[in-house]
Amino acid sequence: MTGHLPREPGKGAFEGRAAIERLASAYQDHCYGQLFYALARALRPSSCVELGVYRGFSLLATAAALRDNGGGSIEGFDLFDEYPYRHETFANASRNLRDCGLAAHARIHKADALEVHKRFAAVDWLHVDLSNDGDTYRRIFAEWAPKVRRVMLLEGGSPERDRVQWMTQFGKAPIVPALAEIERGHPQWKLAVLAPFPSVTVALRVQALDARMP
Numbered sequence: 209m210t211g212h213l214p215r216e217p218g219k220g221a222f223e224g225r226a227a228i229e230r231l232a233s234a235y236q237d238h239c240y241g242q243l244f245y246a247l248a249r250a251l252r253p254s255s256c257v258e259l260g261v262y263r264g265f266s267l268l269a270t271a272a273a274l275r276d277n278g279g280g281s282i283e284g285f286d287l288f289d290e291y292p293y294r295h296e297t298f299a300n301a302s303r304n305l306r307d308c309g310l311a312a313h314a315r316i317h318k319a320d321a322l323e324v325h326k327r328f329a330a331v332d333w334l335h336v337d338l339s340n341d342g343d344t345y346r347r348i349f350a351e352w353a354p355k356v357r358r359v360m361l362l363e364g365g366s367p368e369r370d371r372v373q374w375m376t377q378f379g380k381a382p383i384v385p386a387l388a389e390i391e392r393g394h395p396q397w398k399l400a401v402l403a404p405f406p407s408v409t410v411a412l413r414v415q416a417l418d419a420r421m422p
């Protein structure tokens with residue numbers, strides 16, 4: 209799939225959308241902010257986690273949906289200035305949360321995202337955007353699939369995304385074969401890849417996590 213969806217106000221607009229979508233992000237094109245918003249409106253998650261916040265684009269689009277749902281919160285985790293590549297400071301990301309008026313629905317924490325699964329027994333929504341590669345996918349499914357009740361969203365998943373320069377230059381494990389393994393090994397999850405770059409894998413749980421959970 210290629211091409212741009214319309215960005216003009218009207219259908220799909222939500223309060224604060226323009227300010228959120230001005231934040232630099234690989235998700236800026238192809239209306240991914242609207243995707244996160246619409247999915248969170250439809251699924252009505254209560255507890256959400258995001259790994260990889262940067263300036264807050266996806267975190268805030270999700271938080272806007274939680275605001276409009278009338279409940280729920282999202283906790284974002286990032287190394288911020290300790291990340292050796294392109295990063296944002298904790299202070300600037302915090303300011304973006306405040307400027308968008310969404311601090312009541314979103315909180316951020318400076319932490320190694322790969323350790324965050326130890327902090328949560330169960331969540332409804334997990335979004336992973338950590339310069340993902342195939343090994344990130346394998347690790348996230350191993351650590352988080354038993355804990356996520358509704359949906360996992362992972363940046364990447366298209367063949368085009370596997371061919372980006374840094375993936376090949378640094379010999380990163382491609383995501384497409386990892387997805388095929390995950391589909392075989394996790395039949396309780398249904399996967400769909402939204403192809404417009406950078407692409408997003410949507411994994412929906414199709415079987416109840418645990419009879420004791422709502």
Ligand SMILES: C[S@@+](CC[C@H](N)C(=O)[O-])C[C@H]1O[C@@H](n2cnc3c(N)ncnc32)[C@H](O)[C@@H]1O
Pocket residue numbers: 232233234235259260261262263264265266267285286287288291294295296319320321322337338339
């Ligand atoms: C692509 S950006 C996230 C973009 C963001 N989700 C958005 O909507 O624009 C990737 C982020 O992951 C962070 N990051 C990478 N590895 C990490 C790790 N192990 N722990 C925490 N943060 C990490 C980086 O600091 C960077 O801000």
